[in-house]
Amino acid sequence: MIAFNRRNFLKKSSLGLLPIVVPFGTAAAFDPNKNQFPDVAPKVIKLFGDGEMFEPGDYLNELQKAHAATAIVKDRYGVGGVIEALEEKFCELTGKEKAIFMPSGTMANQLAIAVLSGDKTKVFVQDTSHVYRDEADAAQSLFQKRLMPLAKDETYFTAEQLHSAIANLKNEEVFESGIGAVSIENPVRRTDGKFVPLEEIKKISAYCRSNNIKLHLDGARLFMASAWTGVSIKEYASYFDTTYISLYKYLGASAGAMLCGPKEVIDKMAHLIKIHGGAMYGNWTNAAMALYRLEGFETRLNNAINAAKEIASSLNQLPGIKIEPLAGGTNIYSIKLAKNIDAKKMQAKLNQEFNIRMPMPNAANEGTIMINETLLYQPVAYIVNAFKKSI
Structure with a gap:
């Protein structure tokens, strides 16, 4: 398994891509005569990230398209306008009773766990989860919750492991403080984007519901x-009380998250957002982008998966290159190059001649690429040919 660390990946990717990520033509970001923002860069196939992340000029262009399709109505402190439309869309997607816009995923996770737990302090989480590893101990610092990590360095814990951990509490601790909630991340970026098996989610959900957790x-x-x-x-959402989904990782927004769940839980969130400093006057730029890009996104993503299969099948017939999905994984694929291939020159040629950007493999010529909808910017044959010529 090729270990994946988000911060190291971003750091290495940024350094490896630094000479090629500066947008072209940024000086001409706005043409007052045309009253529109032209593209600041040509369409780039990005073999990193979960989806398109726009440069400022491109972002403004995309918002113009969204506004042309359906006039954007601004919100006021997260109420009304396009925020309301987006919340309705996420209720439809998740099957939940109510949804609310959050400024960040960390706030969505932490407020959901805090409200679900009530006055009970223990929250069981994956050892590799974002809640446990990447949210600055917010659960402990702000909400007095004690995170109980399970399955060290693994993608997920099993229902049996959860049951055993809870059953053993009476032997391991003198005072009972109560089990507030269980949190599951799916998929898990710290384990190369691997997913939690559905059957295990079903078992965990059934156990939690039967024990009022x-x-x-x-x-x-x-x-x-x-x-x-x-x-x-x-x-997926049906097995959980609350569900958070990001708006910026693949829906094009520059920030934001949606938290979905029962009305009695979501109704408490607006006040909590306010007292934790997350109530922003206008959220419409992010909501409008996410709502616009959400249309047809699942189809585009499935098309990208099919394109990736075709590309990998063709390239794997060539000597010196092997691309394959990770076992139990999602959009992170492994790439291995023969020792005699100059990965640095290959990366440069892909970018300069074909507008394809990929992270630099390690010293052993092994690494990862990420499948996203930017694969659809060119035909499969174009991408295969680009790799053939660049190798």
Whole structure:
């Protein structure tokens, strides 16, 4: 398994891509005579990231398209306008009673866990989860929750492991403080984007419901899990009390998250967002982008998966290159190059001649690439030919 660390990946990717990620023509970002923002860069196939992340000029262009398609109505402190439309869309997607816009995924996770837990302090999480590893100990610092990590360095814990951990509490601790909630991240970026098996989710959900334990889903990248497993967003969400989904990782927004769940839980969130400093006057730029890009996104993602299969099948017939999905994985694929291939020159040629950007493999000529909808910017034959010539 090729270990994946988000911060190291971003750091290495940024350094490896630094000479080629500066947008072209940024000086001409706005043409007052045309009253529109032209593209600041040509369409680039990006073999990193979960989806398109726009440069400022491109972002403004995309918003113009969204506004032309359906006039954008601004919100006021997250109420009304396009925010309301987006919340309705996510209720439809997840099958939940109510949804609310959040400024960040960390806030969505932490507020959901805090409300679900009530006055009970223990929250069981994956050892590799974002909640446990990447949210600055917010659960402990702000909400007085004690995170109980399970399955060290693994993608997920099993229902049996959860049951055993809870059953053993009476032997391991003198004072009972109560089990507030269980949180599951799916898929897990710290384990190369691998997903939690649906059957295990079903077992955990059944156990939690039979024991009156609330269950939260950190589904920041849930669209990735859904696309690669064939399990719908609605089915995944049905096993959990609350579900969070990111708006910027693949829907093009510059920030934002959606938290979905029962009305009695979501109705408490607006006040909590305010007192934790997350109530922004206008959120429409992010909501409008996500709502616009959401249309047809699942189809585009499935088309990208099919394109990736074709590309890998063709390239794997060539000597010196092997691309394949990770076992139990989603959109992170391994790439291995023969020792005699100059990866640095290959990376440069892909970028300079074909507008394809990929992370630099390691010293052993092994690494990862990420499948996303930017694969659809060119025909499969174009991408295969680009790799053939660049190798």
